């Protein structure tokens with residue numbers, strides 16, 4: 001396992017993923033009934049953008065670093081939960097401490113909601129465990145993500161958000177992701193599954209999207225943010241999320257939010273957004 005999220009925290013892909021995740025959690029809280037978040041690839045929880053790893057790549061500067069100027073009011077209203085968590089972590093202003101997905105979700109969730117944060121990398125799992133040790137709402141596990149979902153689904157609350165956010169560093173990761181999603185849905189058909197995928201000059205995104213379309217689950221939404229052209233050896237040109245059992249009207253919100261993020265994060269005129277149903281709700 002070579003991937004460490006500390007090098008990439010706060011980049012354009014994190015901004016998309018976390019702004020969307022914050023909207024999904026906000027929708028879950030519209031009902032009083034508690035829910036559970038299962039973050040199958042959790043990372044370490046929080047990231048120091050002034051630290052050595054983030055400084056080596058400077059990726060955050062092209063992501064959260066570009067969000068200092070406010071957007072129009074309707075966009076800021078949709079970004080508010082994400083912004084509030086960042087502000088709470090940085091009381092002195094600016095963004096030095098950046099929330100990873102489990103920290104973001106947990107800071108938005110209520111006392112009655114629960115989280116499983118799973119991370120396979122042994123060192124990052126220890127960091128994650130230490131970070132959440134005082135929060136009784138969180139169970140930190142260190143398993144392969146597939147095993148974690150098999151052992152923890154369905155959640156006792158029968159309401160939940162499952163984040164599948166692998167690094168796609170091994171060759172069959174797209175297939176593994178699809179397997180995880182299909183198994184997960186068999187165990188928990190009503191879960192809101194959020195699957196991240198990279199936009200690069202390869203077929204990863206197509207493989208993931210074709211596999212998800214084949215599941216034919218109504219209410220499966222796709223949201224993508226591209227910051228530049230993809231070329232061979234050029235790395236991450238953008239990213240996407242497939243959201244299965246997308247909350248009602250999430251599509252309308254993201255159709256307002258994501259084009260504005262793409263315009264801000266894109267290089268030159270390259271910023272592009274897509275918000276489309278893979279399978280429309282019935």
Ligand SMILES: C[S@@+](CC[C@H](N)C(=O)[O-])C[C@H]1O[C@@H](n2cnc3c(N)ncnc32)[C@H](O)[C@@H]1O
Pocket residue numbers: 001003004005014017040041042043044045099100101102118119120121124143144145146165166167
């Ligand atoms: C993209 S990062 C996660 C970032 C995090 N979800 C966030 O948004 O803040 C992917 C994480 O998955 C972990 N990972 C890689 N393979 C895994 C596996 N098979 N099972 C569980 N975790 C894995 C990596 O160590 C890494 O921390």
